[in-house]
Amino acid sequence: MRRFLPMLLLLIAPAALASHATPYGEAMPESEPVSIAVAAADPAAYAGKPMRFSGRITQVCQKKGCWVVLEADGHSARVMAKDHGFAVPTDSAGVAHAWGVLQVEPISAEHARHLVEDDGAAAPAAQELRIVATGIEILDDVP
DSSP states (O other): OTTHHHHHHHHHHHHHHOOOEEEEESOOOOOOOEEHHHHHHSHHHHBTSEEEEEEEEEEEOTTTOOEEEEEETTEEEEEEEGGGOOOOOTTOOEEEEEEEEEEEEEOOHHHHHIIIIITOOOOOOSEEEEEEEEEEEEESSOO
């Protein structure tokens, strides 16, 4: 019995340490996520094709939860729910993975006003990295 218990603990430890994710929107294919910082360093290499991106949530649409801003190493991207197909809780926080298409988008004065006044966002730059996403997972228990 003494030998069995340590072996059992070794077998179940990885499952206990695995993080769980709360999904919103469509299910995402399994793939390795690309950090927002990596994508921001060379947006052209990642733009235009569906991929999994990762970062820490720094802002959430306070009106409907239809977008979040993901940040990694000082770089950020706004994740927009494609066709308003899903929403996340307005108090969402932590690390998230988004499945979508990366774009570099200019921000019109009207859109900037909408983000600030209606959604509670910080004033955006003249252009931003945007991920039009079909799904997002907010990871639990990630430091």
